[in-house]
Amino acid sequence: MSYLKERILQDGRVFENNVLKVDSFLNHQIDPQVMVEVVKEFERYFKGKKITKVLTVEASGIAPAILVAEAFKVPMLFAKKMEPSTMQKSSRYETIVHSYTKNISTKIIVSKEYLDAKDHVLIIDDFLANGQAAKGLIDIVNQAGGTVAGVGICIEKSFQTGRQLLEEMGVDVYSICRIASLENNQVTFVE
């Protein structure tokens, strides 16, 4: 069993609305050993692909994304949730993302300076639920005229609709760990 799965079984907590809290090793306090493992896995899976940039959304995607970017020797770029006062509207890509955990819609922003039509982008995030965060990032890559090389996810909740949505868009999705159910506060993995 992977170390990430072990940590989920040992320390993950199931909350209302099928939210898995992993603050002790992924989302707040971070276990470097989890990061090392997920990055090795992403590197192994995506190594044949052309990748010029790794893209995520702040904040929880940043830690895995920066290590994946280091493995592929490319820059890491994160979409901002706060409107930067120094970035003109005409010089940025933006899209609206509905947050699964907060149940609110937020604008995410990327500067045009750092993403263009030559880019082959690997999108990394901590969780995949209904796919809205990943879809927003794909929209930003499309606005830039770039190519989505794939989507890498640390924890996929496979009982939600995200994977299907992304696959229907023709995107290659790879998740380190896939959860089949969180029913009765029990974590069950996809075989």
Ligand code: 5GP
């Ligand atoms: P989606 O956009 O795929 O519906 O949801 C993914 C985003 O919502 C991730 O970026 C993550 O921050 C958050 N998220 C979704 N489900 C969970 C969950 O069960 N636990 C935590 N900690 N975050 C989640």
